[in-house]
Amino acid sequence: MSVRNFVCCIFIFCSSSQLEAQKKFGIVQGKIDFVSNAELELIKASSNKYKGLIDPATNQFAFSVPVVSFAGFNSELQRQHFNEKYMESEKYPQMTFTGKIIEQVDFSINGIYVVRAKGDLEVHGQKQTRIIRTTITIENGTLSIDTNFKVPLSDHNISIPRIVNQKIATEIEVHVEAMMSQQ
Numbered sequence: 001m002s003v004r005n006f007v008c009c010i011f012i013f014c015s016s017s018q019l020e021a022q023k024k025f026g027i028v029q030g031k032i033d034f035v036s037n038a039e040l041e042l043i044k045a046s047s048n049k050y051k052g053l054i055d056p057a058t059n060q061f062a063f064s065v066p067v068v069s070f071a072g073f074n075s076e077l078q079r080q081h082f083n084e085k086y087m088e089s090e091k092y093p094q095m096t097f098t099g100k101i102i103e104q105v106d107f108s109i110n111g112i113y114v115v116r117a118k119g120d121l122e123v124h125g126q127k128q129t130r131i132i133r134t135t136i137t138i139e140n141g142t143l144s145i146d147t148n149f150k151v152p153l154s155d156h157n158i159s160i161p162r163i164v165n166q167k168i169a170t171e172i173e174v175h176v177e178a179m180m181s182q183q
Contacts, residue, residue: 023182025054025107025143030178032065034151041167043078045070054143054180056107061117062098086158086168092125097132105136112137117147126156143180150174 032050036043047070052063067089073079083089099119113136120127134147150171153160160168 025056025180026183027052027063027178028181030145030176032070033175034070035173036169037173038169039166041074043074043168045072045079045082047071050178052178052180053183054101056105059101059105060099061101061119062096064094064096067093067095086160087124092123094122096120096122097130101134101136102131105138107138107143110139121151123151123156124158128155141182144178145180146177148173148175 027050029048030050030052031046031048033044033046047065049069050063050065052061054061067087068083070082071079073082097117097119099117102116102118103113105113105115115134115136116131117134118131119129121130121132122128130149132147132149134145137144137146150173152171153168154170160170
């Protein structure tokens with residue numbers, strides 16, 4: 001999903017909230033971490049600059065994170081290579097996940113719900129339909145999400161030069177957490 005399409009989804013979500021009694025949940029704070037645990041090197045980075053909405057009336061969601069917002073690499077050169085050589089962040093500035101929660105959730109009832117989120121994960125300009133198991137905790141109108149999943153680089157056309165293939169894992173481990181409130 002392009003940035004323009006994501007903004008359009010956010011606009012549709014926000015403008016329709018005036019017509020519906022049930023408001024959307026938007027991210028108040030959160031963090032996305034990733035780990036590349038390769039044979040010769042461990043690379044970790046994170047971002048707290050992502051945005052997202054969940055529409056409880058339809059179970060639809062849209063999340064987006066700027067690629068350049070990831071920080072915490074082992075060195076500035078590593079961060080530069082991540083953005084320029086592997087993620088090509090000028091060409092593909094956003095990572096997105098849009099879709100629908102499969103299970104029905106009553107967002108007005110406190111509890112812990114283990115659900116499956118099915119949608120298009122777009123990384124490096126390549127979309128892959130994914131089903132990601134997610135824990136949603138609802139407490140007094142506040143929603144928190146927590147999930148872990150793996151992203152194979154080959155699914156998103158990210159190639160690793162042979163010279164560094166023992167320093168970059170072929171599957172990246174991702175952890176996402178967010179606190180959301182009604183908007």
